[in-house]
Each structure stands twice: as C-alpha cells, then as structure tokens.
Amino acid sequence: MQSIVRDAKSRLINEIFERDLNQLQKVYPSIQEINVSKNAFLYHQGDRCSNLFWIKNGIVKLSHIAEQGSEITIDLLKRGDVTGCFQNNSAGQEIDETAQTLGEVNYYRIAYGDFKTMMSHQAELAWHVIEDMYARRQRVERKLRTILTQPIEVRVVTTLLDLAEMFGIRCSHGYTLEIHLTQQEVADLVGASRSVVSTILNDFRNRGMLDYTRDQICINDAAFINILEL
Numbered sequence: 690m691q692s693i694v695r696d697a698k699s700r701l702i703n704e705i706f707e708r709d710l711n712q713l714q715k716v717y718p719s720i721q722e723i724n725v726s727k728n729a730f731l732y733h734q735g736d737r738c739s740n741l742f743w744i745k746n747g748i749v750k751l752s753h754i755a756e757q758g759s760e761i762t763i764d765l766l767k768r769g770d771v772t773g774c775f776q777n778n779s780a781g782q783e784i785d786e787t788a789q790t791l792g793e794v795n796y797y798r799i800a801y802g803d804f805k806t807m808m809s810h811q812a813e814l815a816w817h818v819i820e821d822m823y824a825r826r827q828r829v830e831r832k833l834r835t836i837l838t839q840p841i842e843v844r845v846v847t848t849l850l851d852l853a854e855m856f857g858i859r860c861s862h863g864y865t866l867e868i869h870l871t872q873q874e875v876a877d878l879v880g881a882s883r884s885v886v887s888t889i890l891n892d893f894r895n896r897g898m899l900d901y902t903r904d905q906i907c908i909n910d911a912a913f914i915n916i917l918e919l
Contacts (some may be wrong), residue, residue: 747794
C-alpha cells in the first residue's frame with residue numbers, strides 16, 4: 690500500500706514538471722533537467738551546495754564518510770524524492786552527506802530560492818514533499834534503531850524487506866528488486882562488513898529464502914517476515 694501511494698506522489702511531481710517545463714522555467718529560472726550516468730555525483734560531503742535535486746528517474750544513494758574513514762549508506766532515493774540543501778546556505782554551511790547515482794539518473798536541479806518560491810505557490814506539491822521527508826526521517830531512524838539493537842542477521846532481513854517495499858516487483862517467489870546492489874552496497878546499508886553480510890546472504894540462498902545474480906535479487910518476503918516474528 691505504501692509503495693502505491695508513493696508511486697502516485699512521484700507521478701504527480703513529475704507531471705507538474707513535465708506538463709510545461711519551459712513555462713516553469715520562466716517563473717523559476719534556475720530549473721534545469723539533467724541526465725547523468727552511473728556513479729555520477731550530485732554533490733559531495735563537504736560541498737557548500739545551494740541547490741535541490743528532484744529525481745525524475747533512477748536511484749540515488751545518500752552516504753556519509755565517518756571520521757575513521759568508513760562509509761555509511763544513509764538512504765536510497767528514487768523517482769519523486771528530493772535531496773540537497775533545504776535551508777538558505779548563504780552562510781556557507783557544508784553538506785554532511787554525498788549523493789551518488791547507482792545507475793543512470795534523470796533529475797531536475799533547482800536553486801534554493803526558486804524551490805522555496807515554488808513551494809509557496811504549489812501547496813499540494815509542498816505537502817507531498819513534507820510527507821516524503823517525514824517518511825524518510827522515519828526510515829533513517831528505524832534503520833539506526835535496528836543497527837544499534839539488533840543482530841546482523843535481523844538487520845539484513847529488515848534491510849531486504851525495506852528494499853522490497855521501495856523497489857520490489859511481485860514475482861512467484863515474493864519480490865524481485867528492480868535495483869542492482871553489490872554485496873558491499875548491501876553491507877553499507879546494513880552497517881556491517883561485506884564478509885559477514887556475504888555469509889548471511891549465502892546462508893539465506895542455501896535455505897531457499899533468497900536468490901541473487903549479477904543483475905537482480907529475488908527474496909521470499911514471507912520467509913523473512915517469519916524470521917522477524919520468531
């Protein structure tokens with residue numbers, strides 16, 4: 690149900706832009722539609738960014754490099770999500786995360802001032818942005834609680850179920866994820882080492898709960914839910 694609501698919101702957002710981008714650019718002149726390839730950066734941790742980025746298609750990874758050098762994947766964003774600078778950055782405040790594409794991505798870039806004006810003109814759109822930002826905050830807080838309180842196996846299960854909710858397509862086994870993630874990227878989402886997560890994923894595959902290739906991951910969500918209920 691959540692994925693259906695989310696898709697409806699993303700369609701609304703994209704329709705607003707696609708209806709007449711040229712007209713929007715007359716009112717909000719900083720809007721640009723940009724296409725980038727895999728592993729491109731929208732911005733880096735430490736940048737003094739003054740733009741927002743509205744994802745039209747594709748997936749963007751938000752990550753943070755800790756002081757000791759380890760990378761933490763904060764969240765994955767998809768069509769309809771917004772990221773970037775949500776406050777006036779005239780004081781030069783640095784952004785504390787990196788936004789990088791996991792595949793080809795199309796997005797709209799808009800300056801903070803134009804974004805603020807657009808939100809004041811488009812009440813329904815602004816409310817959808819607020820709802821999505823709140824849902825993202827809940828997702829990140831739930832992930833943090835899981836990392837701090839749960840064993841790694843449970844963290845892997847929870848992460849895979851979250852990915853199924855966000856990026857899954859129903860199949861005969863449960864869900865096929867319409868996103869390609871390496872074992873290292875799954876480990877970054879879980880907050881554990883790649884070797885440990887690889888062992889757990891292999892165990893799940895041997896038990897028939899999971900299958901993955903170079904191109905996709907297929908999960909038996911019912912079996913994973915049973916693990917959480919034990």
